[in-house]
Amino acid sequence: MSAGEQKKRDVSIKDIADMASVSVATVSRVINQNGRYSVETEARVRRIMKEYDYKPNLVARGLRMKKVDTIGVIIPDITNEFFSKIALELQMGLFKQGFAAMICNTNEDGFIENQYIQMLNAQQVSGVIYISGNYDEKREQLNIPTVYIDRRPKDKQTKSKTVIIESNNMQGGYLATRCLCDSNAKRIACISLDSRVSTHEERVNGCKKALKEVGLFFTEQDFVTVQKNTMTEGYQALQRLLLNDQEIDGIFCTSDILAAGALKYLEEAEIEIPSQMRLVGYDDTTLSQSTKLPITTIRQPIAEMGKLAVENILAMVSHEKIEKKEYILPVVLVKRCTT
Amino acid sequence: MSAGEQKKRDVSIKDIADMASVSVATVSRVINQNGRYSVETEARVRRIMKEYDYKPNLVARGLRMKKVDTIGVIIPDITNEFFSKIALELQMGLFKQGFAAMICNTNEDGFIENQYIQMLNAQQVSGVIYISGNYDEKREQLNIPTVYIDRRPKDKQTKSKTVIIESNNMQGGYLATRCLCDSNAKRIACISLDSRVSTHEERVNGCKKALKEVGLFFTEQDFVTVQKNTMTEGYQALQRLLLNDQEIDGIFCTSDILAAGALKYLEEAEIEIPSQMRLVGYDDTTLSQSTKLPITTIRQPIAEMGKLAVENILAMVSHEKIEKKEYILPVVLVKRCTT
DNA sequence: TTTAGTAGGAAAATCGTTTTTTGTATTATG
DNA sequence: CATAATACAAAAAACGATTTTCCTACTAAA
Numbered sequence: 228m229s230a231g232e233q234k235k236r237d238v239s240i241k242d243i244a245d246m247a248s249v250s251v252a253t254v255s256r257v258i259n260q261n262g263r264y265s266v267e268t269e270a271r272v273r274r275i276m277k278e279y280d281y282k283p284n285l286v287a288r289g290l291r292m293k294k295v296d297t298i299g300v301i302i303p304d305i306t307n308e309f310f311s312k313i314a315l316e317l318q319m320g321l322f323k324q325g326f327a328a329m330i331c332n333t334n335e336d337g338f339i340e341n342q343y344i345q346m347l348n349a350q351q352v353s354g355v356i357y358i359s360g361n362y363d364e365k366r367e368q369l370n371i372p373t374v375y376i377d378r379r380p381k382d383k384q385t386k387s388k389t390v391i392i393e394s395n396n397m398q399g400g401y402l403a404t405r406c407l408c409d410s411n412a413k414r415i416a417c418i419s420l421d422s423r424v425s426t427h428e429e430r431v432n433g434c435k436k437a438l439k440e441v442g443l444f445f446t447e448q449d450f451v452t453v454q455k456n457t458m459t460e461g462y463q464a465l466q467r468l469l470l471n472d473q474e475i476d477g478i479f480c481t482s483d484i485l486a487a488g489a490l491k492y493l494e495e496a497e498i499e500i501p502s503q504m505r506l507v508g509y510d511d512t513t514l515s516q517s518t519k520l521p522i523t524t525i526r527q528p529i530a531e532m533g534k535l536a537v538e539n540i541l542a543m544v545s546h547e548k549i550e551k552k553e554y555i556l557p558v559v560l561v562k563r564c565t566t
Numbered sequence: 567m568s569a570g571e572q573k574k575r576d577v578s579i580k581d582i583a584d585m586a587s588v589s590v591a592t593v594s595r596v597i598n599q600n601g602r603y604s605v606e607t608e609a610r611v612r613r614i615m616k617e618y619d620y621k622p623n624l625v626a627r628g629l630r631m632k633k634v635d636t637i638g639v640i641i642p643d644i645t646n647e648f649f650s651k652i653a654l655e656l657q658m659g660l661f662k663q664g665f666a667a668m669i670c671n672t673n674e675d676g677f678i679e680n681q682y683i684q685m686l687n688a689q690q691v692s693g694v695i696y697i698s699g700n701y702d703e704k705r706e707q708l709n710i711p712t713v714y715i716d717r718r719p720k721d722k723q724t725k726s727k728t729v730i731i732e733s734n735n736m737q738g739g740y741l742a743t744r745c746l747c748d749s750n751a752k753r754i755a756c757i758s759l760d761s762r763v764s765t766h767e768e769r770v771n772g773c774k775k776a777l778k779e780v781g782l783f784f785t786e787q788d789f790v791t792v793q794k795n796t797m798t799e800g801y802q803a804l805q806r807l808l809l810n811d812q813e814i815d816g817i818f819c820t821s822d823i824l825a826a827g828a829l830k831y832l833e834e835a836e837i838e839i840p841s842q843m844r845l846v847g848y849d850d851t852t853l854s855q856s857t858k859l860p861i862t863t864i865r866q867p868i869a870e871m872g873k874l875a876v877e878n879i880l881a882m883v884s885h886e887k888i889e890k891k892e893y894i895l896p897v898v899l900v901k902r903c904t905t
Numbered sequence: 906t907t908t909a910g911t912a913g914g915a916a917a918a919t920c921g922t923t924t925t926t927t928g929t930a931t932t933a934t935g
Numbered sequence: 936c937a938t939a940a941t942a943c944a945a946a947a948a949a950c951g952a953t954t955t956t957c958c959t960a961c962t963a964a965a
Binding site: 249250251252253256262263264265268287289290291292293 | 911912913914915916917919920921922
């Protein structure tokens with residue numbers, strides 16, 4: 228194709244109408260199965276459509292309908308296994324229902340996130356599924372149906388038509404800590420992520436709750452946060468912890484990546500696991516299974532979360548009235564070799 | 567909103583035109599900076615646009631232009647770290663140029679892939695970036711600009727306007743094998759993936775080339791393939807290999823996941839690394855860094871591949887004439903503790 | 906036979922843009 | 936002063952669908 232050459236035109240509804248000797252309105256009614264038409268007309272139109280492999284132009288339909296069968300998916304980091312698995316669930320689920328997913332990776336950047344929202348709005352998407360990230364008041368005003376996963380906008384800011392889907396992070400922290408205690412840890416430390424969202428904080432709260440319940444002493448000094456979710460951070464955080472407090476014999480990391488880093492330090496320091504030290508991570512990633520000593524961890528119900536998100540956003544899109552809903556799904560402990 | 571209630575209408579170009587007391591044509595010309603208009607008119611129009619936070623309706627524009635500033639990205643498995651990293655590169659790169667990426671996950675399923683292609687076509691996407699997956703002749707006929715990454719459609723089937731971007735898999739296999747030899751391996755085995763695409767096969771070819779070059783004996787028995795890219799498969803494959811041939815003292819796995827599985831077996835069998843056995847993986851994933859003994863591996867230039875893909879697809883979309891191009895990018899050996 | 910009702914489908918309006926065509930001042934040129 | 940050229944911008948046509956309105960036969964009831 229030389230510059231300026233047009234793309235070969237697809238066959239349009241008008242072409243079909245002409246070939247079937249009916250009006251475009253009739254073809255449209257056959258496609259959408261509303262209005263009235265005779266069985267003969269329908270047969271003829273369908274035959275022609277099949278013959279010419281006609282596919283309605285979704286852009287034209289979108290313009291007329293003022294919305295498009297696309298759902299925006301806002302994700303902070305698609306290379307994170309947890310998020311990519313959720314994205315996969317969403318995409319497959321939406322696709323099965325005839326919707327496209329437009330996956331937008333914000334890199335945890337509020338500015339990029341805003342731009343994406345603008346774009347999704349300009350694209351006339353029918354809804355947005357919002358996974359973690361930053362809260363933006365302006366976004367709310369766009370008035371697009373929204374489902375939140377894995378994060379909780381502050382209460383007073385949520386509108387009536389909001390659906391929140393999260394797993395029970397408090398319970399996760401609790402289960403992890405009880406497991407540490409059950410394998411005889413007496414002094415428990417915690418490495419978590421310093422994040423704008425409440426997720427990791429809740430896990431820490433669950434941890435403290437368990438400690439209080441079993442009556443185990445703990446000190447705030449042993450509860451640290453790191454800035455980035457990397458193995459190096461986990462490694463270094465544990466190193467510092469053990470320098471200050473040699474009594475520590477159990478560690479809860481609020482992510483598997485941090486736990487893998489911590490485990491690496493333990494291996495290098497030749498600390499025996501699980502006799503001298505116990506370790507629990509979070510998310511049941513491939514990583515937690517790949518280490519020589521597979522890491523005990525917490526598994527979130529990713530498939531269910533995705534399924535619920537798809538169900539709810541589609542219900543909202545089709546104007547089924549949705550009261551404000553919050554799903555808090557249970558997590559499970561996956562016991563491996565570090566406890 | 568009750569059922570059937572309309573979404574609040576965005577401000578349209580007509581509204582802007584009315585407020586600025588000009589015609590819609592003039593507003594359009596200001597937006598697209600073509601045609602002629604006075605500086606005063608422009609200033610007025612721009613002021614009103616900003617005041618009302620006007621954003622052009624991309625669907626309407628798409629209908630008129632017969633194409634949309636969206637690029638489809640076909641990916642076999644977004645939860646695979648290599649693919650998700652590429653997807654991330656593509657998405658960020660396209661977004662910076664004002665294009666949206668529509669990421670489609672095929673799960674290696676040809677049927678789903680076909681459906682996605684149909685959808686992308688109906689959505690009027692300007693181009694498609696195609697990562698691995700199945701080859702489909704029908705798709706080619708759609709005549710959308712396409713860039714292939716990491717896979718090579720058969721030569722006679724490619725059209726003139728095709729761009730292929732891949733890394734040098736042959737070189738990767740070669741480097742990996744040379745590294746095994748350099749750390750004194752004498753009998754080398756290879757575990758690779760049985761895939762429809764040539765990628766892994768090429769890596770094996772590189773391996774054999776290196777063996778011939780250094781004059782090392784090898785037998786086809788020691789070159790096995792597995793069906794799925796999982797740690798378990800790697801574990802079992804190595805187990806079988808060592809049962810048949812106790813001489814093996816070096817292993818090349820064509821993916822890090824397989825290598826991690828193999829490493830696990832070696833650890834359990836208490837085989838000394840790297841004195842008794844050497845191991846090289848492929849892709850430089852987080853996994854390869856997380857094991858107690860970090861795995862020597864091959865790194866592909868993901869960022870460059872993504873950048874090239876974006877550059878080329880945008881050039882094709884804007885009708886710059888592109889001759890058939892093939893990029894074969896060099897890979898690097900990342901030496902760690904298993905060699 | 907007239908009238909009303911209904912089935913089937915055509916015609917036209919609409920969605921929000923871009924682009925071509927047309928029109929009208931104003932300026933330049935002979 | 937008449938005419939041509941130019942600058943600016945309005946009007947209208949497209950893009951491909953959906954949906955409302957309207958028209959024409961035909962059938963059924965009075």
